[in-house]
Amino acid sequence: KQEVTQIPAALSVPEGENLVLNCSFTDSAIYNLQWFRQDPGKGLTSLLLIQSSQREQTSGRLNASLDKSSGRSTLYIAASQPGDSATYLCAVANQAGTALIFGKGTTLSVSS
Amino acid sequence: ETGVTQSPTHLIKTRGQQVTLRCSSQSGHNTVSWYQQALGQGPQFIFQYYREEENGRGNFPPRFSGLQFPNYSSELNVNALELDDSALYLCASSQPSSGGETQYFGPGTRLLVL
Numbered sequence: 545k546q547e548v549t550q551i552p553a554a555l556s557v558p559e560g561e562n563l564v565l566n567c568s569f570t571d572s573a574i575y576n577l578q579w580f581r582q583d584p585g586k587g588l589t590s591l592l593l594i595q596s597s598q599r600e601q602t603s604g605r606l607n608a609s610l611d612k613s614s615g616r617s618t619l620y621i622a623a624s625q626p627g628d629s630a631t632y633l634c635a636v637a638n639q640a641g642t643a644l645i646f647g648k649g650t651t652l653s654v655s656s
Numbered sequence: 657e658t659g660v661t662q663s664p665t666h667l668i669k670t671r672g673q674q675v676t677l678r679c680s681s682q683s684g685h686n687t688v689s690w691y692q693q694a695l696g697q698g699p700q701f702i703f704q705y706y707r708e709e710e711n712g713r714g715n716f717p718p719r720f721s722g723l724q725f726p727n728y729s730s731e732l733n734v735n736a737l738e739l740d741d742s743a744l745y746l747c748a749s750s751q752p753s754s755g756g757e758t759q760y761f762g763p764g765t766r767l768l769v770l
Contacts, residue, residue, distance in 0.1 A: 588761040633698055646698030
């Protein structure tokens, strides 16, 4: 049974810092991995999707890496801003078009 | 291109009642998935519909049921509500058959069961 773990559960940093959020999964036979952002009480916004054949994806200040063999992904946020404050969720899909299995998320707070 | 919408935004019910939540998929998407997110947890997969047929189900009892309509909008029905059903219910649409595997989520319906 696939399980997804995110560390740390919460993180507080001052504005401008570069930071890394970690995600691990127990079954390396994934189809893709997706990072989402969730603001309090809101739905999820997709940030980056990495196919199982890819090693990383970049969008603006965000870079996500994937190491399938070790069951790990990291989300790197450069030059953090107060607007980045949110919960970041990692999710894996074991097959194409199927259910996403989520971690519990990392709640990020960026202070100005 | 319209995004995923859900209604209602908030709902309060009492134990034992029944509830119907609605989701309108993103334009052109033929697949919808429903998730339950308890406070402080990640979303848990309930079920998925593809072209009006159930296409996978998570570990939820039969009192959680769904429908997908020809226009690809969807409903989630929950019978005999229990206190633990209080959560944020999210729907997500996608178009896997066209290689679009990103799931796009709606804003959610927050259900409180008293």
